[in-house]
Amino acid sequence: MSKQVVQLNRVVIRFAGDSGDGMQLTGDRFTSETAGLGNDLSTLPDFPAEIRAPAGTIGGVSAFQLAFADHDITTPGDVPNVLVAMNPAALKANIKDLPRGADLIVNTDEFGKRALEKVGYETNPLEDGSLDQFNVHAVALTSQTVEALKAFDVSKKEAERAKNMYALGLLSWLYSRGHQGTRAFLEKKFASKPDILAANLAAFEAGWSFGETTESFSVQYEVAPAHMPAGVYRNIAGNPALAFGLVAASQKSGLPLFLGGYPITPASDILHELSKHKRFGVVTFQAEDEIAGIGSALGAAYGGALAVTTTSGPGIALKSEAIGLAVSLELPLVIVDVQRGGPSTGLPTKTEQSDLLQAMFGRNGESPVPIVAPKSPSDCFFAAIEAARIAIEYRTPVFLLSDGYLANGSEPWLVPDADSLPTIDPGFATARNHVAADGSEEFWPYLRDPQTLARAWAVPGTPGLEHRIGGLEKADGTGNISYDPENHDTMVRLRQAKVDAIAASIPLLEVDDPDGDARILVLGWGSTFGPIGAACEITRRTGAKVAQAHLRHLNPFPANLGTVLASYDRVIVPEMNLGQLTMLLRAKYLVDVQGINQVRGMPFKSTELVAAIGDALETL
Amino acid sequence: MTATLPSLTLVPKADSPQSAKDFKSDQEVRWCPGCGDYAVLAAVQGFLPELGLRRENIVFVSGIGCSSRFPYYMNTYGMHSIHGRAPAIATGLAVTRPDLSVWVVTGDGDSLSIGGNHLIHALRRNVNLKILLFNNRIYGLTKGQYSPTSEQGKITKSTPQGSLDYAFNPVSLALGAEATFVARTIDSDRKHLTEVLRQAAAHEGTALVEIYQNCNIFNDGAFEPLKDSDTRDDVTMRLVHGEPIRFGKDLEKAVIRTDDGHITVADVAEVGEDAILRHDAHAKDPGLAFALSRLSNPRTLENTPIGVFRDIERPSYDRLVRDQVADVTAREGVGELQSLLTGSDTWTVN
Numbered sequence: 001m002s003k004q005v006v007q008l009n010r011v012v013i014r015f016a017g018d019s020g021d022g023m024q025l026t027g028d029r030f031t032s033e034t035a036g037l038g039n040d041l042s043t044l045p046d047f048p049a050e051i052r053a054p055a056g057t058i059g060g061v062s063a064f065q066l067a068f069a070d071h072d073i074t075t076p077g078d079v080p081n082v083l084v085a086m087n088p089a090a091l092k093a094n095i096k097d098l099p100r101g102a103d104l105i106v107n108t109d110e111f112g113k114r115a116l117e118k119v120g121y122e123t124n125p126l127e128d129g130s131l132d133q134f135n136v137h138a139v140a141l142t143s144q145t146v147e148a149l150k151a152f153d154v155s156k157k158e159a160e161r162a163k164n165m166y167a168l169g170l171l172s173w174l175y176s177r178g179h180q181g182t183r184a185f186l187e188k189k190f191a192s193k194p195d196i197l198a199a200n201l202a203a204f205e206a207g208w209s210f211g212e213t214t215e216s217f218s219v220q221y222e223v224a225p226a227h228m229p230a231g232v233y234r235n236i237a238g239n240p241a242l243a244f245g246l247v248a249a250s251q252k253s254g255l256p257l258f259l260g261g262y263p264i265t266p267a268s269d270i271l272h273e274l275s276k277h278k279r280f281g282v283v284t285f286q287a288e289d290e291i292a293g294i295g296s297a298l299g300a301a302y303g304g305a306l307a308v309t310t311t312s313g314p315g316i317a318l319k320s321e322a323i324g325l326a327v328s329l330e331l332p333l334v335i336v337d338v339q340r341g342g343p344s345t346g347l348p349t350k351t352e353q354s355d356l357l358q359a360m361f362g363r364n365g366e367s368p369v370p371i372v373a374p375k376s377p378s379d380c381f382f383a384a385i386e387a388a389r390i391a392i393e394y395r396t397p398v399f400l401l402s403d404g405y406l407a408n409g410s411e412p413w414l415v416p417d418a419d420s421l422p423t424i425d426p427g428f429a430t431a432r433n434h435v436a437a438d439g440s441e442e443f444w445p446y447l448r449d450p451q452t453l454a455r456a457w458a459v460p461g462t463p464g465l466e467h468r469i470g471g472l473e474k475a476d477g478t479g480n481i482s483y484d485p486e487n488h489d490t491m492v493r494l495r496q497a498k499v500d501a502i503a504a505s506i507p508l509l510e511v512d513d514p515d516g517d518a519r520i521l522v523l524g525w526g527s528t529f530g531p532i533g534a535a536c537e538i539t540r541r542t543g544a545k546v547a548q549a550h551l552r553h554l555n556p557f558p559a560n561l562g563t564v565l566a567s568y569d570r571v572i573v574p575e576m577n578l579g580q581l582t583m584l585l586r587a588k589y590l591v592d593v594q595g596i597n598q599v600r601g602m603p604f605k606s607t608e609l610v611a612a613i614g615d616a617l618e619t620l
Numbered sequence: 621m622t623a624t625l626p627s628l629t630l631v632p633k634a635d636s637p638q639s640a641k642d643f644k645s646d647q648e649v650r651w652c653p654g655c656g657d658y659a660v661l662a663a664v665q666g667f668l669p670e671l672g673l674r675r676e677n678i679v680f681v682s683g684i685g686c687s688s689r690f691p692y693y694m695n696t697y698g699m700h701s702i703h704g705r706a707p708a709i710a711t712g713l714a715v716t717r718p719d720l721s722v723w724v725v726t727g728d729g730d731s732l733s734i735g736g737n738h739l740i741h742a743l744r745r746n747v748n749l750k751i752l753l754f755n756n757r758i759y760g761l762t763k764g765q766y767s768p769t770s771e772q773g774k775i776t777k778s779t780p781q782g783s784l785d786y787a788f789n790p791v792s793l794a795l796g797a798e799a800t801f802v803a804r805t806i807d808s809d810r811k812h813l814t815e816v817l818r819q820a821a822a823h824e825g826t827a828l829v830e831i832y833q834n835c836n837i838f839n840d841g842a843f844e845p846l847k848d849s850d851t852r853d854d855v856t857m858r859l860v861h862g863e864p865i866r867f868g869k870d871l872e873k874a875v876i877r878t879d880d881g882h883i884t885v886a887d888v889a890e891v892g893e894d895a896i897l898r899h900d901a902h903a904k905d906p907g908l909a910f911a912l913s914r915l916s917n918p919r920t921l922e923n924t925p926i927g928v929f930r931d932i933e934r935p936s937y938d939r940l941v942r943d944q945v946a947d948v949t950a951r952e953g954v955g956e957l958q959s960l961l962t963g964s965d966t967w968t969v970n
Contacts, residue, residue, distance in 0.1 A: 032965060035965075035967065036965070036967050037967075038967060038969060181965070225969075228969050229969070230969050230970055231968070231969060232962060232966050232967075232968050233966060233967050233968070233969060234962065234963050234965060234966045234967075235965070244960060244961055247955075247957065247960060248957060248961070251957050256716060258712060258715070258716050260708075260712055277955060277960065278944060278945045278948040278949065279945075279948050279949045279952050279953065279954055279955040280954075280955035280957075280960070281945065281949075281955075282945075283715060283716060283941055283945065285711070285712065285715060285941075287708065287741075288708075288737055288738065288741035289737060291705060291708065291738075292705070292708035292711070292737070292738055292741065295701075295705040295708030295709045295711075295712065295738070296708050296709065296711045296712030296715070297712055298701075298709055298712065299681070299699075299708070299709035299710055299711060299712030299713035299714075299716075300712035300713060300715070300716045301712075302679075302699055302709070302712075302713055303712070303713045303716050303717040303720070304716075304717075305712075305716045307712070321702050321703075322702060322705065324702075325701060325702050329699070415961050415962050415963075415966065416961060417958075418957040418958040418961055419958075460676065460677065460678075460679050460697035460713075460717065460720050461674075461676055461677055461717070461719060461720065462676055463674065463675075463676045464676070465676070466675060466676055466695055466696055466697055467697065467698075468645070468647075468691050468692050468694075468697070468698035468699070468700065469698075469699055469700070470691070470692070470699060470700025470701065471684075471700065471701060471702055472700065480647065481647075481692065
């Protein structure tokens with residue numbers, strides 16, 4: 001029986017259920033099939049910090065949102081067109097985001113009296129008319145799954161657990177997604193459990209067949225492939241992209257990759273990913289604490305490795321002293337901060353951009369550290385290479401500021417040509433570099449390159465260049481301990497000048513201003529790129545003029561930033577913090593930058609930014 | 621010959637014989653006159669030529685404190701890092717550079733207070749590090765506060781009525797962390813110190829050497845009973861693997877096992893020579909070594925064992941790390957960047 005097929009250009013689906021319902025897996029599988037069909041897409045996983053939060057509670061709801069389209073998109077969507085709610089908690093937690101007329105697929109089996117009471121429903125929303133404005137598809141997902149698996153050698157509990165595959169099958173039919181990828185995935189995942197594999201496959205097929213036959217769904221949808229540049233694509237999330245970037249930087253610099261880290265949400269996946277790639281010579285060291293994570297990395301850097309430590313905000317707080325040591329030693333080190341909600345333990349699984357000032361200033365003394373921030377999940381790859389380049393070429397710790405949204409969100413990625421990635425030259429010192437007054441040759445570890453101000457980097461094992469470095473102030477050039485006041489003043493200024501000099505090696509800030517006469521500039525950094533881009537596009541469709549620019553380098557800023565800021569009547573900066581970039585820009589450029597700030601643990605919705613831009617335009 | 625020691629097989633050997641002078645840097649030594657650190661520095665500089673390693677392949681890493689200035693005075697590679705973190709830093713270096721001989725120099729405050737965590741984890745992992753723990757039972761560089769090894773009741777600037785903390789015994793702590801090599805020696809006993817360094821250098825994995833070191837400014841004479849020629853033989857128990865544990869001026873005292881399974885110090889005349897325990901530094905079980913470490917009186921230093929408590933074989937962490945990388949590479953081939961980036965789940969846009 002074939003149904004009417006309707007073409008759509010953009011769909012936003014949200015899967016929501018208990019933490020143990022497998023919603024992240026369901027979302028990942030749907031994403032993978034969608035990517036394979038050539039749609040552009042963007043995802044937003046949103047889950048609690050608890051591994052198995054109390055079942056059936058609002059706090060335990062785990063959701064996965066996916067936007068896919070036949071055109072270029074940059075956000076996972078503000079509001080879903082379809083909500084899959086596996087229980088009353090999932091319904092209650094998400095229904096407020098659902099627009100009138102949206103499709104709502106509800107697992108009716110979970111809407112018993114106790115489950116409803118648990119989340120404060122006094123009447124059953126499926127029966128009391130409160131959902132009349134939606135297109136409700138009441139489906140007994142659990143019992144239909146169990147019924148479909150009657151003939152299989154699995155327990156009732158195991159059969160019930162396959163309900164997410166039933167839901168995936170149904171959604172896959174509804175949006176004309178394929179079977180093959182999910183089939184291959186399940187075959188691999190349950191290779192050693194043939195009964196479970198058969199049950200999951202059957203649940204998926206049953207969900208698909210249900211869609212075909214039920215009268216609840218009168219139409220099937222298709223979304224045509226997006227027009228994207230030619231090439232080979234894969235889907236990628238920010239954390240693996242970042243890990244690949246580090247491997248690439250290792251290969252391109254010829255330095256072995258060493259990661260010293262301590263598990264912390266949402267950064268642990270980088271440690272997990274890199275631990276799989278030992279055949280690239282990668283060493284991952286799960287240290288006893290955050291301090292040992294960076295300490296071991298610093299030791300590896302001293303030995304000539306591409307050294308990395310990965311963490312989130314609370315871990316940076318613990319590493320601060322060692323970062324100061326890296327500044328003083330002037331050794332390459334990539335410090336990855338996958339930002340999450342703070343302060344303190346804060347919101348471990350939610351996103352925020354509130355570590356910018358910690359990265360800038362969170363150390364004792366004058367302690368400048370360059371900062372690079374990726375703008376999208378796939379950009380984490382290139383940002384990691386850039387952070388490594390600066391670290392190696394300038395002999396300095398570098399912050400790579402990702403965030404929880406970038407880390408877990410995913411998007412299609414035009415796979416880069418490995419050969420075309422630029423090489424990084426460590427330029428190790430191999431010979432003595434100074435002639436003493438008596439004519440003898442010496443090695444001065446703090447003799448600098450006149451252009452970059454990078455110091456000579458000699459690794460242990462290099463004969464004749466034996467030297468000692470440490471956290472005490474060093475004499476300019478020789479690196480010997482020095483408490484001389486003038487020397488300290490010189491060294492403090494030299495370290496700052498070296499970081500400032502990095503600006504000469506980074507691209508100028510580009511502004512996207514289609515007509516070239518916008519009076520208002522929206523400036524962002526990090527993961528706000530997607531929502532800001534979408535908001536500017538929507539604003540421009542109304543005929544209004546707005547310019548957009550995005551900072552990849554937060555320290556130092558691109559050389560033309562001051563000029564760019566001065567050429568607009570109004571500059572607004574959306575940030576997921578209370579105005580940290582805004583503060584830096586105001587301090588440095590004396591420009592009356594206006595912040596748009598939210599700290600809700602979620603990315604901006606483009607509609608919120610459209611409204612804020614609209615307000616700014618009105619008051620110009 | 622020494623470069624074929626298990627811990628040093630991968631470290632290149634020097635082309636020509638070395639002398640202590642080769643290991644002295646051009647930096648002025650800035651410890652207080654009379655400090656025990658001088659003796660340790662001289663002993664290390666005097667011993668290293670024996671190993672015959674290339675100087676550029678030796679690294680000293682230290683934390684913060686008086687003893688942690690040590691690397692500046694060694695004409696090798698070196699890093700004077702931050703308080704307590706030297707074992708962590710040295711771990712990253714040793715794991716990535718098997719061609720280096722990596723030494724950690726630390727003090728009782730550095731390694732047992734602020735850096736206690738890193739010390740125990742380095743010991744349990746058995747990273748190929750030689751840790752020289754200078755124990756003077758006082759904070760010197762901050763001018764005289766009690767340390768985690770100070771005896772209870774110690775009057776210091778921060779404890780005018782006496783310290784209340786119960787002290788760490790570094791040897792007991794290291795044995796509790798199942799360190800594979802644990803020894804104790806004394807700054808002023810050059811011969812004994814050198815012999816312990818010799819055994820530590822040969823050991824694959826972490827070697828912890830506690831060195832009783834005199835701070836003549838803030839805690840002078842802390843180990844005097846072990847040094848004074850009138851008392852030292854009476855209180856010092858010299859541990860030698862395979863030998864009966866006897867001490868005293870006339871070797872009249874010995875360690876024996878009691879009926880309830882513990883060990884104690886007894887008069888040889890009373891118990892007879894057959895009852896004397898033989899020291900077994902190679903025993904897999906750290907129990908006896910631990911029991912020996914508990915015999916000494918922390919206040920009077922009576923019954924203080926020195927020498928190698930424990931020296932057992934267990935693969936070093938860094939060797940295991942390298943083996944795993946090699947195994948995976950042998951099985952799956954050297955990684956190829958393009959295939960990593962491309963992965964297995966792709967689609968093509970024309």
